[in-house]
Amino acid sequence: MDIETSPVVAHAWQLFKQNIAINQIIEHPRTMCFAAKFMDQKKVHFYSEFEHGADAMFRAAHALLDEADIVMHYNGDRFDLPRLNTEFILAGHAPPAPYKSIDLLKVVRKNFAFTSNKLAYVSERLGLAGKVKHEGHELWIKCLAGDPKAWAKMRRYNVQDVRLLEEIYEKVRPWINNHPHYGLYTGGxxxxxxxxxxxxxxxQGYAHTGMGRFQxxxxxxxxxxxxSSRRDSGVGTIQTK
Ligand SMILES: [Zn+2]
Structure with missing residues (x-):
């Protein structure tokens, strides 16, 4: 899943090196829209304050998180998930059902040394379709003004980012060390x-640990x-290396 947020609107006296005091804030940032998809389904869910209104959007986000066993995102541990939680508590929701989290930004940072870890850069270097091009901040201004064409583009952008996340996941999957065990979810x-x-x-070979030798x-x-979680003789299950 991936969210897009509005900027903080605030009074500023200068352009550089500003400290904005809380009483200078005119509008707090908010989640404008989100896109989400289940791995085994084609449909990308998209909800926006423009199309659905904030209440329905956050109810939908809450319901999707309730349903998910594992939630995947790019920097969502620091950004998307706490932001959504903020929206939930402001809207009077209790927490969604607990889920596991896979932050693909953390996976990329931990394992590789790309010149930039931005989603656009990493996906391009991996030869993936890339992000929807847009005019940058102008697009946000137009969306905040309720421009339907701008919102159509925002939707394409947000939806494409979610598809891209899935493609990046497929690429980096064998590099993820603490992946929630798939078999537990598939019943396999x-x-x-x-x-x-x-x-x-x-x-292929053995892992040697303080506990002994493992297939x-x-x-x-x-x-x-x-x-294997079983020593060379014994009973156990298969674990990430
Ligand atoms: Zn595999």
Whole structure:
């Protein structure tokens, strides 16, 4: 999922090196729209304050989070999810059902050294379709003024970012170390690839830890390394490396 927010509107006396005091704020930032999609479904949900109104938008976001086992995003741990939670508490909602979180920005930062970690840059370097081009801040101004054409573009932009997230996820999936175990959600049990649920695991080498020696596997489908939780003799399940 991915949200788009409005800027803070505030009185400022200068352009550079400004400290804006709280009493200079004219309009607080707010979530203008969001797009979200389930991995196994084609449909991208899109809700906006323009089209649906704030109440219906946040009820929809809350319901989708309720339904999700794992929520994936780009910088959502710091931005999108706390922002949505803020909207929820302001609208009088209790928390949505607990979910696991996969922040693809954290995955990219941890594993790679791209010159920029921005979604646009990383997706382009990975050879993915890229973001919808737009005029930048002007688009936000037009949307805030209620321009339907601008909102149509915002929708395309937001929806495309969510599709892009899924494509980036497919690329980086075998690099995710603490992926919630797929088998637990698919009902496929724990003897599958933790990151994609694949059942074709190739035995390749052993992991040695303070606890002993463990069979190591590589997923034929996605390339994730995992290992058995049972020592060379014993009973257990397959874990991320
Ligand atoms: Zn896999």
């Amino acid at each position: 049990g724990e003897d599958c690839c933790p990151n994609c649920g694949g059942l074709e695991l190739i035995r 190591r596997y590589k997923c034929r489908g996605c390339g994730t390394w995992s290992r």
